[in-house]
Each structure stands twice: as C-alpha cells, then as structure tokens.
Amino acid sequence: MDQDRLRQLLQVPVWNGEEIIWKVSERVVALQCGCLVGSGFVGVKADCPICGATSTVYTGKPCHQFNALAKYFLEIYGTNGGKNLSFLTAFQHAFLEAQEDFKGEEEGFNNSPENQSLLSSSPHFLRKNHSYVLGGSTIGNTSTSANANANANANANANVHSGADVDITMNTNMNVSNSNLAPDTHSNFNPLTSNINLNLQPQGDFRNNIEVNKELLFAKHFPFFRKVTTHHLHSKFLKTKYFINVSLSDSLNHVALLTEKKWEVYTIDAEEPTKPPVLLCEGSKNGSHTFEGKMYIPNISDISRKSNFSDEFNMTANQETIERSLALLRNWEHLMCKVSTNILVITGTRGFLRIISLTGLQPGKLLFTYQSRFPIRCFDVSPNEKFIALGVTGRDKYTQTEQAVIIILKIQCLDQNKVHITSYPFTLPYRDPLTRVRFSSDSKLLSVATALESRFMSISIADPSKPSLLMKSQRRIDTSLDAEGITDLAYFPDQRLLTLTSLSHSSSPIILDTNIPSISMPDGIARPKLITKIDEVGSLIHSCAPSPRGDSVAYLGRNGTVYVVAMNSQRLEDHTGRDSRRTIVTLNVTMAERRREAAEMMWDKIGYRLWVVDRAGIVWISDWTAEGSRCKIVC
Incomplete structure (x- = not known):
C-alpha cells in the first residue's frame, strides 16, 4: 500500500x-x-x-x-x-x-x-x-x-x-x-x-x-490479480504422449493421470499451492500397482472374487461366464477416471469399471471390478463417495430398441480391503444417448445431459431405489458432426442455480434457475428459467466449475483458455447484463479437441484458489490471496 x-x-x-x-x-x-x-x-x-x-x-x-x-x-x-x-x-x-x-x-x-x-x-x-x-x-x-x-x-x-x-x-x-x-x-x-x-x-x-x-x-x-503456480508431474524435457483423461479430487488431496494402460495418483496440499505434488501410487490395467517402489500383482482368483461376475456376487454366474468375463478383462483399455478423497474409479472398454483404494497400508490396491452389460458412456462419483453414477445405452429386452439407462452403484466399505456394491438401474424416457452425469455437492441431485436432442434434467437420488425426476428441459443447439452438444453442467452451492456449457456454434454458456423449490405436487416437474447468457467466453466450452462462494464461475474453452466470470451472488436475477459482471482470463492450459481429453478444474473449499490439471500432466493454480500479476480482462 x-x-x-x-x-x-x-x-x-x-x-x-x-x-x-x-x-x-x-x-x-x-x-x-x-x-x-x-x-x-x-x-x-x-x-x-x-x-x-x-x-x-x-x-x-x-x-x-x-x-x-x-x-x-x-x-x-x-x-x-x-x-x-x-x-x-x-x-x-x-x-x-x-x-x-x-x-x-x-x-x-x-x-x-x-x-x-x-x-x-x-x-x-x-x-x-x-x-x-x-x-x-x-x-x-x-x-x-x-x-x-x-x-x-x-x-x-x-x-x-x-x-x-x-x-x-x-x-x-x-x-x-x-x-x-x-x-x-x-x-x-x-x-x-x-x-x-x-x-x-x-x-x-x-x-x-x-x-x-x-x-x-x-x-x-479478485478477480483481476492472481498468482499463478505450476507443477510439472512429468519432466518437461521428455517428450511424452498426452494423457487421455485427468481428474482432481473434490477435497483437492489427489490428482489422477490416465493412459490407455496405466494410471498414476499424486498427493497435493490444497493449503500449500507452492508445495509440489508427490507420487502416491501407480498401476496398470492388469490390476497390479506400485507403492513406495514395490510392485504388487494380484492373482486371477482374487480379481474374480472381488467382482460382480463372481458366484459370490451373482447367483446365476457359472464357471463359463466367469472365464468369459476374465478373457474380456485381459483385453480391456482405460477410457475415463475419477479420483476422490479415498478411492480412484476407472472405466474402460467392454463395460468394465474398477474401484481402487487410495488409503490403508497399500494405496493402489484393487477393491472391486464391475462389468456392465453395455458400454459406459459417462460416469461420476459422488462427493461423499457413497454412489457412482453410470450412463449407458441399453436395449429393451423385448423390442430391442435403444434406451438411455442410468445405473447407480451404492458403495459400502466393509473394511479397507473389501467393499460391497449394490446396483440400482433405471431408464429414462428418451432414446437419446447420455453424454454427462454429475452429482451435486450434497450428493442428493444428479444432473444429466443427452447428446443428440440436447436434453438436460435433474434427478433426485436421495433414495437410489426410488429416483424421481425433478426438472427437465431442452436446449436448441447445433448438432453437426463437429459439435459435441452439451459438454458439462454443474450446480451452484445453493443447489438452485445451474450452469450449462456446450461445444457448438452460437451456443454460449447459460445460467438457469431450476425452480425445483417451487414444486408443489409430489409428481411435479419444474421448468427452468433462463437467467443470463455468458456470451463473452464464446461457444466452444468444455467444462465449468462454479465457485463454492457462489459469486463466480470458471469456464474452460476448447483452446485451453480458462475464464473466470465474477458476478453478484446476492441477487443474480437482477444482474444479468455484462455491466454487472467481470470476465477475465486467468490461465492458458493445454488445449484438447474432445471433452474427454480436456483439463479438469476445481476450486478449493473456500474459493480462494482455482486448481487445473491438463492432459500434459501440468498442475496450474490461480491464487487470489497472494500478490501476483494482472489477468487479461475480457469485459
């Protein structure tokens, strides 16, 4: 001063x-x-x-x-x-x-x-x-x-x-x-x-x-001055291929990097952004993992026993079906991952999903292998680590028509080495394939988006055995081959406002009022109301991350630009114009053509820092509580 x-x-x-x-x-x-x-x-x-x-x-x-x-x-x-x-x-x-x-x-x-x-x-x-x-x-x-x-x-x-x-x-x-x-x-x-x-x-x-x-x-x-800190998880002097998927835990204690055959998990300190990440464990698709320089390889019987195709989990399973599943498991490849405070979840080809422990005496140990009858298009892990939502495209048993299906996996940890999985599948009244499922911060709401018709909805899973549709709507956007439709949607901390992004021409991110609290009938369905469009960030947006403070949103463009839009959190409905918000560019990370390969963003629990990890294995931190440089102002 x-x-x-x-x-x-x-x-x-x-x-x-x-x-x-x-x-x-x-x-x-x-x-x-x-x-x-x-x-x-x-x-x-x-x-x-x-x-x-x-x-x-x-x-x-x-x-x-x-x-x-x-x-x-x-x-x-x-x-x-x-x-x-x-x-x-x-x-x-x-x-x-x-x-x-x-x-x-x-x-x-x-x-x-x-x-x-x-x-x-x-x-x-x-x-x-x-x-x-x-x-x-x-x-x-x-x-x-x-x-x-x-x-x-x-x-x-x-x-x-x-x-x-x-x-x-x-x-x-x-x-x-x-x-x-x-x-x-x-x-x-x-x-x-x-x-x-x-x-x-x-x-x-x-x-x-x-x-x-x-x-x-x-x-x-905030939002104009921030300090940028970067950490290279791999040597920047070595030419390594890009990772196919990355993930940050909600508590900001883990970073996960994924390739077709291997995975890595690093520990980070959300309170010390200058402290470099440390490798916790790593593993491969065959179930083996390395911790503190020692490799642990599980046997086939152990993998089969901790799966849903074993005779302990599936009463109709026989030796033939088990051998068939194990044969498919030997040739599967990784596609997506999601890391949380205590577990790492990886999905891949042939409908397989794996749950890996990040705690205990051997972080990286395989806990459970789940096989879906249909390919997994998208998934998410709830912040409380009790549920995993899978978005698949199934077929009707009698008409053989395609149907959008959501499978809720309820995780019950019996001990550090064993979990019990209960599945709750339910179908949606649409044939449109799913592109995104995402839990709310309280793990009670599940937001869902579809591909071709660009529908989005909110489903209550407070009781996973009786899910209820609370809100549904549709966005008219371009569905050409070079467009991905709706790419991401996320709730604000109050669970009332919803921001939605898409990768399509002339389809800027929007902020909606879901009107879910206005439902008066038990079977009522809310219709969302448009509050504002964020035109200044463009229409090619991969993901979004509302701040836990409720006064700003981070958007990630396809070219790797990270925007932060600061708004009035008291009455957002009364401040919808550009003059009532400020948009800045805080980071420029590695670009990605597809949503699956894009970087992941996460705010810390107070909203002081924005953490980003990109597919090049670089962790970026924008800290607004430290002296730093001025951001580029968009408007």
Missing part, C-alpha cells in the same frame, strides 16, 4: 476555526455518533461532517490507537520520508504504545457504550506472531467515502477488552472495476459481500487471523 493510499485512509475532518479540511491528525476524538474527527470540533455546535448526524457531541475519550498510528505515519512520511523506519515496523510500535496508554483508563473505557465504534472507522488490523499487519481493504477515491462507509454499517463495531483483546465484526465490500489499483466507486457491482470476524488476542491460536487476512486479500485482488 503506497503513501497516498495510506494518507487517504488516515485522513479525518479537522476544524481549523474557519473551515473543515481533511488531513492526517494526531489528535482524533470520537463523536457521539461514532465518527472520528479532529479535536478542533470539541465545543463546536455543528452537524457531524461525516454522517450528518445533528447535535452530535464529543464523547470525552481520545482515540489512542488511531492517534498513535497517525503520529508514526507523520514521522515516516512527513519527516524522514520513511528512510529509517518501515511502516509495518512502526505499526507494531504504535500498537504497543497505545496498549500501554490504554491500561491507565481501561476500566472506565470498557464500560463506556459510546466508544464501541472506536475502531470501526480505522483500517483493518491483523496480528500474526505478535506483529501487526495492515490487511487489504478497499479504499475509495476520496477519504470521505472510506470514513462514511465505515460508520454507515451498523454491524461495524468493536468491543475493546483488557489485555487488548479486540473483537471486530465488519462488512467488507469490494467494487470491481477495470482500473489497476483504485476501485470504481461509481459501480454497483459487488461480487463479494461477507461478514468477517476478527479476534485479536495476544496469546493463542492465530489461524483465525490468517484466514481473515486471506479473506481481505481475496477481496482486494
């Missing part, structure tokens, strides 16, 4: 006997209304120059902390120009000096209700390891807006206790603009409005202070 911004933040109205001027003063007092002004207002009968309150009076207590901070500011920038003393060092000394001055009058001060707004007009103060750091705060073009904003919030109050234990609750509003440093004070766009609880304690855990500091930095930087 430069000198001019600090000066704007510390300026207060001062009465010089003739007029009101704004400047940094060492003698600041609090009025009855809670505003901070110069001591020259004592005895002057006038309205408050900040909030306009009438008949305001002096409360009788000087603002020691604010005065000490202003004093050191004037010493640095007014006397020696900051050559001998850093501002943050002086900041710490100012607090220590103010605490000593506080001790003499702390008892009377604690019981004074007039001083509850003492720090509400001052900067955000954070402390870590007994050193105070100035948190990132939004400063307007004039100091008047900064002071008025601080006092206009009714919940921006502070209770000062003995030992300098300060509890602050304040609102942080960020106005997003295209300017480099100064926010746009004329814009109504507020993509982030959050309540922040600070607990400044001289002893104890400082984790809360660190998290609040990140929140303030995020409010300051």
Whole structure:
C-alpha cells in the first residue's frame, strides 16, 4: 500500500476555526455518533461532517490507537520520508504504545457504550506472531467515502477488552472495476459481500487471523490479480504422449493421470499451492500397482472374487461366464477416471469399471471390478463417495430398441480391503444417448445431459431405489458432426442455480434457475428459467466449475483458455447484463479437441484458489490471496 493510499485512509475532518479540511491528525476524538474527527470540533455546535448526524457531541475519550498510528505515519512520511523506519515496523510500535496508554483508563473505557465504534472507522488490523499487519481493504477515491462507509454499517463495531483483546465484526465490500489499483466507486457491482470476524488476542491460536487476512486479500485482488503456480508431474524435457483423461479430487488431496494402460495418483496440499505434488501410487490395467517402489500383482482368483461376475456376487454366474468375463478383462483399455478423497474409479472398454483404494497400508490396491452389460458412456462419483453414477445405452429386452439407462452403484466399505456394491438401474424416457452425469455437492441431485436432442434434467437420488425426476428441459443447439452438444453442467452451492456449457456454434454458456423449490405436487416437474447468457467466453466450452462462494464461475474453452466470470451472488436475477459482471482470463492450459481429453478444474473449499490439471500432466493454480500479476480482462 503506497503513501497516498495510506494518507487517504488516515485522513479525518479537522476544524481549523474557519473551515473543515481533511488531513492526517494526531489528535482524533470520537463523536457521539461514532465518527472520528479532529479535536478542533470539541465545543463546536455543528452537524457531524461525516454522517450528518445533528447535535452530535464529543464523547470525552481520545482515540489512542488511531492517534498513535497517525503520529508514526507523520514521522515516516512527513519527516524522514520513511528512510529509517518501515511502516509495518512502526505499526507494531504504535500498537504497543497505545496498549500501554490504554491500561491507565481501561476500566472506565470498557464500560463506556459510546466508544464501541472506536475502531470501526480505522483500517483493518491483523496480528500474526505478535506483529501487526495492515490487511487489504478497499479504499475509495476520496477519504470521505472510506470514513462514511465505515460508520454507515451498523454491524461495524468493536468491543475493546483488557489485555487488548479486540473483537471486530465488519462488512467488507469490494467494487470491481477495470482500473489497476483504485476501485470504481461509481459501480454497483459487488461480487463479494461477507461478514468477517476478527479476534485479536495476544496469546493463542492465530489461524483465525490468517484466514481473515486471506479473506481481505481475496477481496482486494479478485478477480483481476492472481498468482499463478505450476507443477510439472512429468519432466518437461521428455517428450511424452498426452494423457487421455485427468481428474482432481473434490477435497483437492489427489490428482489422477490416465493412459490407455496405466494410471498414476499424486498427493497435493490444497493449503500449500507452492508445495509440489508427490507420487502416491501407480498401476496398470492388469490390476497390479506400485507403492513406495514395490510392485504388487494380484492373482486371477482374487480379481474374480472381488467382482460382480463372481458366484459370490451373482447367483446365476457359472464357471463359463466367469472365464468369459476374465478373457474380456485381459483385453480391456482405460477410457475415463475419477479420483476422490479415498478411492480412484476407472472405466474402460467392454463395460468394465474398477474401484481402487487410495488409503490403508497399500494405496493402489484393487477393491472391486464391475462389468456392465453395455458400454459406459459417462460416469461420476459422488462427493461423499457413497454412489457412482453410470450412463449407458441399453436395449429393451423385448423390442430391442435403444434406451438411455442410468445405473447407480451404492458403495459400502466393509473394511479397507473389501467393499460391497449394490446396483440400482433405471431408464429414462428418451432414446437419446447420455453424454454427462454429475452429482451435486450434497450428493442428493444428479444432473444429466443427452447428446443428440440436447436434453438436460435433474434427478433426485436421495433414495437410489426410488429416483424421481425433478426438472427437465431442452436446449436448441447445433448438432453437426463437429459439435459435441452439451459438454458439462454443474450446480451452484445453493443447489438452485445451474450452469450449462456446450461445444457448438452460437451456443454460449447459460445460467438457469431450476425452480425445483417451487414444486408443489409430489409428481411435479419444474421448468427452468433462463437467467443470463455468458456470451463473452464464446461457444466452444468444455467444462465449468462454479465457485463454492457462489459469486463466480470458471469456464474452460476448447483452446485451453480458462475464464473466470465474477458476478453478484446476492441477487443474480437482477444482474444479468455484462455491466454487472467481470470476465477475465486467468490461465492458458493445454488445449484438447474432445471433452474427454480436456483439463479438469476445481476450486478449493473456500474459493480462494482455482486448481487445473491438463492432459500434459501440468498442475496450474490461480491464487487470489497472494500478490501476483494482472489477468487479461475480457469485459
């Protein structure tokens, strides 16, 4: 923060006997209304120059902390120009000096209700390891807006206790603009409005202070400034073929890379983006895996026993059917993968699916092999790891017509080496093949998309034995050979809004209101309502990832461009135009022609960072809580 911004933040109205001027003063007092002004207002009968309150009076207590901070500011920038003393060092000394001055009058001060707004007009103060750091705060073009904003919030109050234990609750509003440093004070766009609880304690855990500091930095930087970190999982000097599929776990603890015959899983740390990923285990299609340099090869009987075509799982199975399935399993190849916190699920040709454990004494051990009677077109694993949804195209037993079928696999872990699988198949009233199935964050809703007719729907699987259709609709888009139709769809955290992407000409991503809460009848089906189109990102989009904060969405283009669209999360329906959102380009990853080969995106649980892994085996992290470079602004 430069000198001019600090000066704007510390300026207060001062009465010089003739007029009101704004400047940094060492003698600041609090009025009855809670505003901070110069001591020259004592005895002057006038309205408050900040909030306009009438008949305001002096409360009788000087603002020691604010005065000490202003004093050191004037010493640095007014006397020696900051050559001998850093501002943050002086900041710490100012607090220590103010605490000593506080001790003499702390008892009377604690019981004074007039001083509850003492720090509400001052900067955000954070402390870590007994050193105070100035948190990132939004400063307007004039100091008047900064002071008025601080006092206009009714919940921006502070209770000062003995030992300098300060509890602050304040609102942080960020106005997003295209300017480099100064926010746009004329814009109504507020993509982030959050309540922040600070607990400044001289002893104890400082984790809360660190998290609040990140929140303030995020409010300051998002979406225009971010730090980009990359990790190459394979040596960039070796020419290796691209992976056919990649995956990130919802908890951001694992990264999976897949080829036709092999797979690899790496561990990552979501809290430490600069920490490189570490190889956890790797394996091949025959069921063998390597952990800590040791290879483990299962025998054929063990693979057969842990499968749905064994006589233990299928009562109608015989030795002939088992041998036939094992023969097909020897020639299968990988197609798709999905990694979660504890398991890795791989699907491939000939309808096979494998569940691999990532915990226990041998991470990478095969848990179960499932064989579907029909090819698996798409699948997903629920965030709670209890369900696996398979999208297949089956045939009617009597008419032999093709039918879209969804199979829900319920996973029950008996121990670290054994699981029990229960399947719940159900058909959809359409012949259109499925292209995408995706669980909601609470694992209760399943969003489904079809290929040719571009239908999409939401199905409740709270009881997998009795699934219910909640919402359905259809999008009219180009279905030519070079188009893939609907490529991805995902719910926002509130499970009410849905964003949908497609790879087709003139079909930009859209955001819908599913209207599911409006269903009044037991068998009612909701009709979604279009809220807005995201035209600025184009129409060739592979995937989407709504932020857990609900105020932004990440979109991945076919050319590898990662867009972030920041919006107003309070009332998205009232802010549908381009002027109410900001679109930036945060990353450019490896491009992919097909959706299956595209990179995967995932936000961390708070929404501070966006993680991306592409088919070249490169992990990209965009961090909005660290100092970094400016993003390319689209609009």
